[in-house]
Amino acid sequence: MPVAVISGASRGLGPGLIRKLKDSHTIYAVCREASSELKSLRVHIIEGIDFSKKESFEKLKKALEGVEIDLLLNVAGIYLRDTFETLSIEAIEKSFFVNSIAPLFVTKTLSDQLNEHAKVLMMSSRMGSIGDASTSRSYAYRASKSALNMFGKCLSLEFKNKNISVLLVHPGSVRTDMNPDGQISTETSVNGILEKIKFLDANTSGKFLAFDERELPW
Numbered sequence: 001m002p003v004a005v006i007s008g009a010s011r012g013l014g015p016g017l018i019r020k021l022k023d024s025h026t027i028y029a030v031c032r033e034a035s036s037e038l039k040s041l042r043v044h045i046i047e048g049i050d051f052s053k054k055e056s057f058e059k060l061k062k063a064l065e066g067v068e069i070d071l072l073l074n075v076a077g078i079y080l081r082d083t084f085e086t087l088s089i090e091a092i093e094k095s096f097f098v099n100s101i102a103p104l105f106v107t108k109t110l111s112d113q114l115n116e117h118a119k120v121l122m123m124s125s126r127m128g129s130i131g132d133a134s135t136s137r138s139y140a141y142r143a144s145k146s147a148l149n150m151f152g153k154c155l156s157l158e159f160k161n162k163n164i165s166v167l168l169v170h171p172g173s174v175r176t177d178m179n180p181d182g183q184i185s186t187e188t189s190v191n192g193i194l195e196k197i198k199f200l201d202a203n204t205s206g207k208f209l210a211f212d213e214r215e216l217p218w
């Protein structure tokens, strides 16, 4: 069976993706601490990986020693809400570390374990779209996802010769702990995301797509 590595596996979209993939993939679920929801899915669990810490990348590599990866889903993320009045350097630093630097360095650290034709997903957000921005809130989150978009684009170019594809995905406004007022269920979002992954290849690599049919402006 192909191997999928999924971060953010404890809550929200992570377990949603695992649920749909676990019959067709060997899953390595990456988290800080396994939730009861994750444990009930009966997949390989890698605990103790905190993406706000530099050492997490090597720790993850060690845990995945010898594993060849077909699908790498960088899902973990944080949304620290801010406004111009409440801006904080600490929140911006943490948002960039978890939302942009970690997915880049997870992918870099595991790159020699990615099979030819492997697929890499970066869970981005429409809020990272500069072309689509219409409010002045959420500086840290928005900018961290914009940076993630650029990192993902660069990776798509980097990996072209290895036939590895990279996709930046907006999952929609999904009802999870991060977004309790979200407009769609995890299942609807995950179905759309998996459809995008299915058709991910050299032609779609480096694109920024929504879970539905929309291509988003950078």
Ligand SMILES: NC(=O)c1ccc[n+]([C@@H]2O[C@H](COP(=O)([O-])OP(=O)(O)OC[C@H]3O[C@@H](n4cnc5c(N)ncnc54)[C@H](OP(=O)(O)O)[C@@H]3O)[C@@H](O)[C@H]2O)c1
Pocket: 007, 008, 009, 010, 011, 012, 013, 014, 031, 032, 033, 049, 050, 051, 052, 075, 076, 077, 078, 079, 098, 123, 124, 125, 126, 170, 171, 172, 173, 174, 175, 176, 177, 178, 179, 182
């Ligand atoms: N929900 C939406 O409407 C929406 C919209 C656009 C984009 N997104 C993106 O989709 C992804 C998943 O979001 P979600 O809605 O599923 O959010 P969620 O329910 O809040 O789950 C976030 C996940 O990220 C993990 N995480 C957070 N900080 C971490 C850290 N320092 N180290 C390791 N793991 C960490 C959490 O683990 P713990 O349980 O250990 O905290 C959890 O598994 C995120 O990247 C988010 O930005 C979501």
